[in-house]
Amino acid sequence: MAWYPGATKRELQPESDNQPAIRPTQLILHSIAAPWSGERMYEYWRDSTNLESHFGCAYDGGLFQFIGTQTRADANASANRRADGTGAVSVETASNLQHTDPWTEAQLDTLTALGVWMHQHHGVPLRVCRTWDDPGFGYHRLFAKWSVDGTACPGDARVRQFDQRLFPAIVAAAGGDPVPVIPAPRPAVDLAELVAAARSDPARKGAPVTYVGTRMVENALVAEGLLAPSLADGHYGTATVRAYAEWQRRLGYNGSDADGIPGRRSLSRLGAKHGFTVA
Numbered sequence: 001m002a003w004y005p006g007a008t009k010r011e012l013q014p015e016s017d018n019q020p021a022i023r024p025t026q027l028i029l030h031s032i033a034a035p036w037s038g039e040r041m042y043e044y045w046r047d048s049t050n051l052e053s054h055f056g057c058a059y060d061g062g063l064f065q066f067i068g069t070q071t072r073a074d075a076n077a078s079a080n081r082r083a084d085g086t087g088a089v090s091v092e093t094a095s096n097l098q099h100t101d102p103w104t105e106a107q108l109d110t111l112t113a114l115g116v117w118m119h120q121h122h123g124v125p126l127r128v129c130r131t132w133d134d135p136g137f138g139y140h141r142l143f144a145k146w147s148v149d150g151t152a153c154p155g156d157a158r159v160r161q162f163d164q165r166l167f168p169a170i171v172a173a174a175g176g177d178p179v180p181v182i183p184a185p186r187p188a189v190d191l192a193e194l195v196a197a198a199r200s201d202p203a204r205k206g207a208p209v210t211y212v213g214t215r216m217v218e219n220a221l222v223a224e225g226l227l228a229p230s231l232a233d234g235h236y237g238t239a240t241v242r243a244y245a246e247w248q249r250r251l252g253y254n255g256s257d258a259d260g261i262p263g264r265r266s267l268s269r270l271g272a273k274h275g276f277t278v279a
């Protein structure tokens with residue numbers, strides 16, 4: 001196992017001893033939706049959940065490491081550890097409760113230095129991951145396989161920072177032989193799957209249809225102030241229908257055109273504001 005010299009070591013047990021080895025090929029960035037210190041993140045994973053990351057970065061840039069980088073951590077769904085023994089190293093970062101705020105300058109400096117170390121120490125290539133299992137750098141919502149049921153982590157402001165500042169800064173600071181910066185692809189919401197989920201209202205029919213894109217749409221509706229955060233639950237139920245209908249009315253639709261079932265134009269308008277495309 002490897003411990004980054006720039007972090008305060010706070011080893012999480014029993015995970016650190018019990019979880020299998022990985023060969024790290026990716027660095028995935030998260031926002032933890034809480035303004036926590038590294039110590040508070042440690043307590044959270046020790047006491048509350050098993051979805052730990054390797055690292056935790058506070059607002060002041062202070063970095064803690066909880067798991068060695070050659071041991072699996074559990075924050076990245078299918079990327080935690082793959083069948084070939086490769087896996088992702090993950091970093092949680094302090095954020096506001098809605099994880100809508102940008103990284104601080106101190107966080108950007110810390111994440112840049114960590115990215116350089118991941119490149120130099122573990123050979124993570126200086127590129128944005130092109131697929132879910134491609135070696136490189138990324139952020140949690142970049143690929144659906146990196147989450148269990150869809151995620152909006154990190155928020156739009158940090159995705160923009162990743163594309164425009166953080167990743168280019170890692171490449172520049174790592175020197176050597178940087179590859180051209182590839183713009184990170186935007187996640188896509190499949191309109192047909194979303195409509196199928198929207199039409200299977202659990203209040204009217206049996207088991208609801210689940211679709212990962214529902215979460216992205218709900219988070220956009222929350223950001224628009226149309227849906228209470230507690231109602232963004234991944235199911236396109238009556239609250240989501242009502243919120244989406246309000247979005248349609250904002251765009252000037254009315255009557256049956258504002259029924260809360262997404263159409264391509266209204267969904268594209270929402271995605272353009274909130275970081276997804278429509279497939």
Ligand SMILES: [Zn+2]
Nearest residue numbers: 030031140153
């Ligand atoms: Zn995350």
